[in-house]
Amino acid sequence: MFIDVREFVRSRRGLYSILSRSLNSFTRRYLPSKALINSVMKALSNIRGVGISGLEISLSWGKNRPLLTELFRELDRASHDAGVRLIIAIDEAQRLGGPLGIEVWDAIAHAYDFLDNLDSYYLALKWVH
Numbered sequence: 118m119f120i121d122v123r124e125f126v127r128s129r130r131g132l133y134s135i136l137s138r139s140l141n142s143f144t145r146r147y148l149p150s151k152a153l154i155n156s157v158m159k160a161l162s163n164i165r166g167v168g169i170s171g172l173e174i175s176l177s178w179g180k181n182r183p184l185l186t187e188l189f190r191e192l193d194r195a196s197h198d199a200g201v202r203l204i205i206a207i208d209e210a211q212r213l214g215g216p217l218g219i220e221v222w223d224a225i226a227h228a229y230d231f232l233d234n235l236d237s238y239y240l241a242l243k244w245v246h
Contacts, residue, residue: 118139118140118142118143118192118203118204118205118206119139119142119143119206119208120135120136120139120205120206120207120208121135121139121208121209122135122207122208122209122210122212122213123208123209123212128217129178129182129217130178132178132217132221133176133177133178133182134176134178136176136188137174137175137176140157140161140174140176141172141173141174143157144157144158144172144174145172148172150199150201152198152199152200153195153196153199153201154172156194156195156196156198156199157192157195157199158172158174159195160191160192160194160195160198161174161188161191161192161195163191164183164187164188164191165181165183166181166182166183167183167188176188184224185220185221185223185224186223186224186227186228188224189205189224189227189228189232189235190232192205192235193228193232193233193234193235194234196234196235197233197234201234202234202235202236203234203235203236204235204236205228205235205236207221207225
């Protein structure tokens, strides 16, 4: 799953919009892998703040938003159930700062320490020279 954070840096709403788009792009791309997509949809449907309509996923960004650790945990469970490893690549990750950056980096650290089927520690960084 590819997440480009160039446009969300300033708000939680932006972060969750980017995550929603990334999840939708991922599900469209891997639609032929029905076992994986079914597993992802089933896992995400159990999380507060996640809406699923057909193959469209939307994430709440307000008070009912899903925790990033919950999202990562359910994606880990879904990839385990489908028998695959899922890599989450974050492009422009160096732009993650402030409270949102801490939230994202803490979720990545948690995934690295505790989740076996989700490789969220692979980050695609583009450093500006």
